[in-house]
Amino acid sequence: xxxxxxxxxxxxxxxxxxxxxxxxxxxxxxxxxxxxxxxxxxxxxxxxxxxxxxxxxxxxxxxxxxxxxxxxxxxxxxxxxxxxxxxxxxxxxxxxxxxxxxxxxxxxxxxxxxxxxxxxxxxxxxxxxxxxxxxxxxxxxxxxxxxxxxxxxxxxxxxxxxxxxxxxxxxxxxxxxxxxxxxxxxxxxxxxxxxxxxxxxxxxxxxxxxxxxxxxxxxxxxxxxxxxxxxxxxxxxxxxxxxxxxxxxxxxxxxxxxxxxxxxxxxxxxxxxxxxxxxxxxxxxxxxxxxxxxxxxxxxxxxxxxxxxxxxxxxxxxxxxxxxxxxxxxxxxxxxxxxxxxxxxxxxxxxxxxxxxxxxxxxxxxxxxxxxxxxxxxxxxxxxxxxxxxx
Amino acid sequence: xxxxxxxxxxxxxxxxxxxxxxxxxxxxxxxxxxxxxxxxxxxxxxxxxxxxxxxxxxxxxxxxxxxxxxxxxxxxxxxxxxxxxxxxxxxxxxxxxxxxxxxxxxxxxxxxxxxxxxxxxxxxxxxxxxxxxxxxxxxxxxxxxxxxxxxxxxxxxxxxxxxxxxxxxxxxxxxxxxxxxxxxxxxxxxxxxxxxxxxxxxxxxxxxxxxxxxxxxxxxxxxxxxxxxxxxxxxxxxxxxxxxxxx
Numbered sequence: 001x002x003x004x005x006x007x008x009x010x011x012x013x014x015x016x017x018x019x020x021x022x023x024x025x026x027x028x029x030x031x032x033x034x035x036x037x038x039x040x041x042x043x044x045x046x047x048x049x050x051x052x053x054x055x056x057x058x059x060x061x062x063x064x065x066x067x068x069x070x071x072x073x074x075x076x077x078x079x080x081x082x083x084x085x086x087x088x089x090x091x092x093x094x095x096x097x098x099x100x101x102x103x104x105x106x107x108x109x110x111x112x113x114x115x116x117x118x119x120x121x122x123x124x125x126x127x128x129x130x131x132x133x134x135x136x137x138x139x140x141x142x143x144x145x146x147x148x149x150x151x152x153x154x155x156x157x158x159x160x161x162x163x164x165x166x167x168x169x170x171x172x173x174x175x176x177x178x179x180x181x182x183x184x185x186x187x188x189x190x191x192x193x194x195x196x197x198x199x200x201x202x203x204x205x206x207x208x209x210x211x212x213x214x215x216x217x218x219x220x221x222x223x224x225x226x227x228x229x230x231x232x233x234x235x236x237x238x239x240x241x242x243x244x245x246x247x248x249x250x251x252x253x254x255x256x257x258x259x260x261x262x263x264x265x266x267x268x269x270x271x272x273x274x275x276x277x278x279x280x281x282x283x284x285x286x287x288x289x290x291x292x293x294x295x296x297x298x299x300x301x302x303x304x305x306x307x308x309x310x311x312x313x314x315x316x317x318x319x320x321x322x323x324x325x326x327x328x329x330x331x332x333x334x335x336x337x338x339x340x341x342x343x344x345x346x347x348x349x350x351x352x353x354x355x356x357x358x359x360x361x362x363x364x365x366x367x368x369x370x371x372x373x374x375x376x377x378x379x380x381x382x383x384x385x386x387x388x389x390x391x
Numbered sequence: 392x393x394x395x396x397x398x399x400x401x402x403x404x405x406x407x408x409x410x411x412x413x414x415x416x417x418x419x420x421x422x423x424x425x426x427x428x429x430x431x432x433x434x435x436x437x438x439x440x441x442x443x444x445x446x447x448x449x450x451x452x453x454x455x456x457x458x459x460x461x462x463x464x465x466x467x468x469x470x471x472x473x474x475x476x477x478x479x480x481x482x483x484x485x486x487x488x489x490x491x492x493x494x495x496x497x498x499x500x501x502x503x504x505x506x507x508x509x510x511x512x513x514x515x516x517x518x519x520x521x522x523x524x525x526x527x528x529x530x531x532x533x534x535x536x537x538x539x540x541x542x543x544x545x546x547x548x549x550x551x552x553x554x555x556x557x558x559x560x561x562x563x564x565x566x567x568x569x570x571x572x573x574x575x576x577x578x579x580x581x582x583x584x585x586x587x588x589x590x591x592x593x594x595x596x597x598x599x600x601x602x603x604x605x606x607x608x609x610x611x612x613x614x615x616x617x618x619x620x621x622x623x624x625x626x627x628x629x630x631x632x633x634x635x636x637x638x
Contacts, residue, residue, distance in 0.1 A: 012496075019484070019492045026483035026524065210477035214540065217443045217473045218496040219465060383446050 009227065012220040016228025020202055021235065034194055034240050042186070042247035046255045060127035066090045067132075071102040076142055081135045085128060095119075098128050109143050183248050184345035185319040187241045187280060188338060192315050194240025195288045196308055199233040203295030204304035213386065222380040226292070230373055234288030241280050268348070275348035275358060282365040283341040287315075289372035296379050299387060318342070334360035337368055392579055393419040393442055393548055398451035400437055411437045414451065415605040417598050419581050421547075424574055426594030427583040428627065430636070433600040435583035436475075439550050442581070443473045455548055469497070472546035476553035478537050485522045486512075486536045490543055497544035504543070511539040515565070531562040538569055548579045555589060567593060591623045599627060606630050 001009070024030055065087045069078065081087060090097055099117040106112050114136055118129035145155040206212045216222060268276070291308055298304035315338050322342040334340040340361040347353060379385055400412040412434045419425035427435045440446045442453050444464040453460040455467045480489065487508060494504030512518050515535040520528055525536065542549060551570070555563045570593060574580055584590050590597055591611060598608035607614065607630060611623060618626045631637045 015492070015495045019488075022488065023482045023484050209479045209481060210475050211480070213440070213443070213445055213475060214473060214478060214493075215496070216445055217468050217471065218493070218544075219468060219498040220496045386440065386445060 009221060009224050012224035013227035013231060015220065016225055017231040017235070020198070020228070020232040024198060024236065034197075034236060035243050038190060038240070038243040038247040039250065040247070042244065043251040043254050046251035050255050056123055057127075060124045062086070063124050063128075064088060065124075065128045066094060066097040067100060067128075068093045068097055069100045069102075071104050071106055072100070073102075073106065074108045074139075077135070077139045080138050080142070081132065084131050084135050084138075087128075096122065096125065098125060098132065100132060109147055179248070179252055180346045180349040181323050183245070183349060184342040185323050186244050186248060187345065188283065188315060188319045188342060190244040191237045191241040191280070191284050192287045192291075192312055195233045195237035195284065195291050196312065198236045199229075199288060199291030200295045200298075200301050200304040200308065202229045202232060203292055204298040204301045207298075208300050216385075222385075223377045226296075226377045226380040227373070229296075230285075230289050230292045230376060233292050234285045237284035237288050238281060241284055245276070245280070269351055269353075271353045272348040272351050275353045276345060278358065278362060279341050279344045279348065282362055282369075283338070285369045286337060286341075286365050286372075289369050289376065293372050293376045293379070296376055296385060322346075331356060331360055335364045337365060340364065392421055392456060393425075393581060394452075394454045395438070395442070396452050396454075398438070398441060398453060399449045400434075400441060400446065401449055411603050412441075413603040415598075415600070415603075416451075417605060417608055419548075419579050419596075421579045422574060422577045423595040424570060424580040424582055424593055426590040426597040427581065427600060428585065428587060428590050428597050428623075429600035430585055430631075434603045435585075435600055436552055438600070439473065439552050439581065439583055442467075442550060443471055444468055469544070470546055471548045471550060472541040472544070474537055474541035474549075474551045474554055476551075476556035476558070480525050480533045480536055480540070483524045483526060485524060486517060486528075486532075486539070487521045489525060489536060490539055493540045493543045499544060507543060507545065508539075511543070515539060515569075531559060531565070534558055534562045535565055538566065542573075546578075548581070549573055550581045550583075552583045553585070554582070555584070555586065587622075587624045587627055597623070599630060601630060601634055601636060606634075 024034075063086070065085055066089075067081070067087045068090055072078065093099055096119070099115075101115045101117070103112050116129050116132050116136075119125040141155065144158075148155055148157075206215065215225060290311060294307040294311070295304040298307055318338050319342065322339055325343075326346070333343055334357045340357075344357055344361045347357060395418070396416050398412055398415050399410070401408045401410045403409075415434075415438065417425065427438060429435050437446065441448055442455065442460060444460045444467050447461055456470050458466040458470070460467050482489075484492070490508045490511070491501075491504055494507065499507070508521075512521050515538065517532070517535055517539070520532055525533065528536070541551075549570075551566070554566050558566070570580060570582070574595075582590070582593060594611060596608065596610050597614070598605045600606070607626070609617070614626055615621060615623070618629065620626060628637060
């Protein structure tokens with residue numbers, strides 16, 4: 001293909017791309033749900049989770065619990081519970097009563113098993129059970145102190161070591177655990193979901209509306225049409241995932257990385273940001289080219305959804321499976337589509353950027369994207385593209 | 392002029408090859424409306440798609456104003472305008488933006504496109520809604536835009552596939568008036584329809600397609616005379632009966 005032909009191919013693809021983008025940007029609802037919503041939704045979601053979590057904790061702390069303590073001969077134990085929990089004793093246990101049962105023959109200072117009956121489905125009951133466990137431990141310390149004192153010893157002699165945690169992660173990586181867990185997953189989901197609707201509409205939707213045949217009867221090559229559609233779907237995917245990224249960063253700075261033990265997130269380094277950017281683009285291109293190919297094979301939007309949804313589910317499952325994994329170190333893992341994007345994003349977020357994973361990810365994804373675009377272009381150049389198209 | 396010679400086309404189905412067109416030949420002349428008549432599945436749409444370079448023939452040839460549809464497909468596409476009755480324009484773009492888009496696809500420069508839009512808008516009476524989103528227009532308005540889209544590049548040959556199906560009576564009139572005007576201007580028009588009364592009113596020459604074969608063709612007066620009947624419908628049903636397609 002000559003340079004002139006290549007230029008024409010691209011400029012024709014841009015005609016399709018521009019028209020589709022113009023169409024989507026004129027639809028305020030689509031623009032809002034695809035591009036604006038993630039900016040608000042993710043922070044609101046995080047703030048909501050944080051608020052609910054602290055509200056629940058507060059409620060659990062303020063609740064007056066009903067306890068039935070059986071076979072306890074020592075008032076010191078109930079004193080300790082009173083210091084930790086607001087409670088009242090009941091004779092007959094109700095549905096929400098926690099029962100603490102000492103052995104019938106219990107004697108303080110003699111080893112024994114104390115059972116605590118609680119309802120694991122209730123967060124208040126679970127909180128009370130945890131507090132009672134702590135009270136049992138404190139009571140045990142009291143008993144141990146007395147036993148040791150009788151022998152002229154102090155409890156402190158048993159505790160000779162004090163652990164002190166020192167974070168050896170680079171300063172820029174500290175406080176990024178939660179971000180490294182959630183961001184790749186959310187970006188993967190949003191990239192795919194963002195490109196899915198528009199990708200199906202521009203391919204199978206075009207067939208359903210009977211406008212595909214008209215689109216093919218003009219001076220623009222079919223390869224340009226296929227390219228323009230891929231370009232459009234990937235652009236929407238990229239913008240959508242960028243907004244997710246931005247939304248996540250906003251959420252992270254607003255909530256202070258509340259899920260993380262360290263709350264100081266110092267931002268990304270330039271290599272990390274570049275790696276994230278490249279990964280985001282490659283992931284969007286892969287999702288878009290896959291969606292456009294599957295959408296083009298379908299005769300209707302419904303059929304396209306039938307083809308694309310299983311792939312989407314696989315992507316979601318892959319996101320969930322890799323969520324709690326650390327950034328991969330084995331080069332082979334960077335050859336698995338979508339999983340490699342997740343691992344590379346994790347590496348970039350924790351500031352551990354190296355060339356090999358980046359090269360393997362970009363190389364393998366580029367190869368797959370090239371194959372998918374070639375297949376789409378071939379499909380558009382064949383008679384099969386009109387199968388099922390209205391008229 | 393469109394010349395179809397000994398054209399055959401088959402498609403692969405799940406089990407076998409299905410012959411959709413079986414050695415058909417006809418010529419559509421400038422200043423004439425050629426009607427391709429037949430029931431659904433007779434091969435009308437396939438014939439139009441072959442002429443429009445959307446499909447390639449298994450055998451036979453199609454030439455459009457001297458250009459072969461296989462070897463000179465791009466030149467052919469420059470000469471033809473295609474409209475299908477199933478086309479449903481939608482979206483947030485205005486008719487002007489949509490027409491500009493199709494003008495660009497036909498490699499027209501902006502000035503030429505805008506002049507053509509002004510002329511078509513005036514002809515179809517679209518000035519009032521030229522800049523409104525298509526999704527907010529009535530079906531009649533949309534049909535006028537579809538017509539304008541198919542002829543934005545002022546093609547010499549116009550092909551309409553079931554153009555009046557799903558249209559209300561006012562929109563049908565727009566299509567009919569448009570076809571007569573284009574015929575007066577010397578355009579070659581090929582119309583595919585299963586509405587025989589419409590064909591009788593519109594077409595100069597008709598060809599009846601049954602099971603992929605062009606079983607009869609000629610000018611309407613000559614066919615009516617040949618079959619001794621005042622109605623095209625009678626000829627159609629007689630031919631269909633002969634082939635066991637109806638009782």
